Amino acid sequence: MRGTTSFNRGSASTLPAESSKAPQVLKSPRKRACILRERKTKFVDIFRTTPTNTVCPNFYVLAHANGCLFRPQCEYCYLRSSFWYLQAQQAFTNIGKMERQIAAWIARDDLESYILNTGNLSDSLSFEGVRPLIARLVEVFRRRAEGAGRKHTLLLVTKGGTREYGSLLGQEPCRNVIVSFSVNSPAAARRYERGAAPVEQRLSAAETLKAKGWRIRLRIDPMILGFDYTWVATRARHIGPERVTLGSLRAEPNLPRFVENGLFADLEAPGDGRGLARYPKERRLALYRQATEQLRGVCPIGLCEETPDIWDALGLDTAAKSCNCGS
Secondary structure (H helix, E strand, O other), X not given: OOEEOOOOOOOOOOOOOOOOOOOEEEEOOOOOEEEEEOOOXXXXXXXXXXXXXXOOOOEEEEOOEEEOOOOOOOOOOOHHHHOOOOOOEEEEOOHHHHHHHHHHHHOOOOOOOOEEEOOXXXXXXXXXXXXXXXXXXXXXXXXXXXXXXXXXXXXXXXXXXOOOOHHHHOOOOOOOEEEEEEEOOHHHHHHHOOOOOOHHHHHHXXXXXXXXXXXXXXXXXXXXXXXXXXXXXXXXXXXXXXXEEEEEOEEOOOHHHHOOOOOOOOOXXXXXXXXXXXXXXXXHHHHHHHHHHHHOOOOOEEEOXXXXXXXXXXXXOOOOOOOOOOO
16 A cells, blocks of 8 residues: 655664664564664654545554565565665664554544554564564553544554564454455465565464454455466455455556566556556456455455456445455
């Protein structure tokens, strides 16, 4: 999911970490360098999706980190162009300030959305090995949202597996926390998502957490031409998440400059030059139908960053906006 927000990104060389006077450079369990530092600008802000001709809800973003520690990066990831200037991935350490801003957000009743997404500027769980955070956030939402009968909800989005979701296993589930796993065709993941957990690990993690009472969503995204999605859709059907979101390979204007493997060769440029490059309509529909045929009647289905005509062609409800980032 991409869009516009008013977040300002500071320089890691000038912002101190919470526990020292200089940024700390650490190696994650997956061996990707990470700078730990304080964040000087706000942690919580509204995120308005672009391009406008998509069925996407606005939502709030929690800027707990910049980037992702899975290595190598997924070949298609938009963070390649969003954070091209970073010398290392960044995780923010002034968690007390973050928690206070989250508490202030939960206390508000005049919001455009009541979803706080931790997986838009980073993978929600990939930094747990170098800067544990998620257990603390769950307790904030348990106390201030669930305990107070509020509808404000924390959304975790990850390609993590056994290693990454461990911080959730020792906690009781919270109704105001959603865990969303992004999955793909196993063959596509082996080729284009080599740094992330294997797909079966992600699905097993989803199944385990759901059995313990956690709210689970799945994203099958990006669906890529030449790969079969029947198996992963069937596994999603068996798990029975509260919703599934489908997306096909797409690229914002700057992204192809950072990807040299020909992955985007079959995409058509947007007509106005500012939207997303996409597969032709019929090819997108063919990809989506592999999954919708398995999932219809199991749970709500949504599309990520898709145009209204595609929703209509698949018989999906554009008004409901039942995609991953929706309430």
